[in-house]
Amino acid sequence: MGAVLTQNTSWSNVEKAIAKLRAEDALSADNIATVAKFKLAEWLRPVGYFNLKAQRLQNFCRWYLAAGGFKLLCVVETEALRRQLLTVNGIGFETADDILLYAFERPVFVIDAYTRRLFSRLGLIQGNESYKALRMLFEWSLPPDPALYGEYHALIVRHAKSPCASRPACEKCALRARCSAALGSE
Ligand code: SF4
The missing domain is CATH 1.10.1670.10 (Helix-hairpin-Helix base-excision DNA repair enzymes (C-terminal))
Structure with missing residues (x-):
């Protein structure tokens, strides 16, 4: 989630948004995928472009759940997983590689x-x-x-x-x- 939220903003703003999601008990893919978009956008105000990022976060969480979550995704080969991530609207090369490196612990160097x-x-x-x-x-x-x-x-x-x-x-x-x-x- 941090990889999506940090697009065009500082990590300190991401931390504020994540704290808000935690306070609303919404820091899970299930909750993000199903909450009303206007409500999610309100929680994401600290990161800027909050309507766009709410949509991107929902796109990501819905893909993640449909793909079987961490248990199934963590056995997918790195290049195949990158290709899958890039199919999600709002996930580009840098965000995909952030997720591959920091969430899936793959040897992928992030370029920014x-x-x-x-x-x-x-x-x-x-x-x-x-x-x-x-x-x-x-x-x-x-x-x-x-x-x-x-x-x-x-x-x-x-x-x-x-x-x-x-x-x-x-x-x-x-x-x-x-x-x-x-x-x-x-
Ligand atoms: S010496 Fe080079 S690397 Fe260091 S601050 Fe200057 S431009 Fe950047």
């Missing part, structure tokens, strides 16, 4: 805007490669370890918030000596 920005500044990618090309680059370069991928992705997000934000604070950055963007600006 932070990853593109950081690695293109470092001079390791162009930044305009396809989603799949970048995912494969990381997966070929690292051992297939879901815990490692989860931690690595989280560290990229953290570094891209500070110091490597939209306006980077290179003087404080531990990667400065290896970074094309920092070296080019000197």
Whole structure:
């Protein structure tokens, strides 16, 4: 659910929405799938685009239940599971891979805007490669370890918030000596 709700918003807003769902005793696929959409949208106000996200969350939960829930989905091969997730309206590559990595613990590297920005500044990618090309680059370069991928992705997000934000604070950055963007600006 967090993977759907975090689209275009910060995780702190997702936490507020999840707390609201929990307080309403609605934090289950069954309840999300059957609650009135206007009510769900009201609970999701903290994450923005709440009508759209209510619809997406219901689409996801209905698919999840129809597919047999975690018990059946957790034995589906990773590529087949990705294909199934991508059939759900509102689930794109990044959201599908978030779910594969963090919910199903598959060795899938999540690519987001932070990853593109950081690695293109470092001079390791162009930044305009396809989603799949970048995912494969990381997966070929690292051992297939879901815990490692989860931690690595989280560290990229953290570094891209500070110091490597939209306006980077290179003087404080531990990667400065290896970074094309920092070296080019000197
Ligand atoms: S040196 Fe600057 S541009 Fe390079 S990674 Fe660090 S903060 Fe980002």
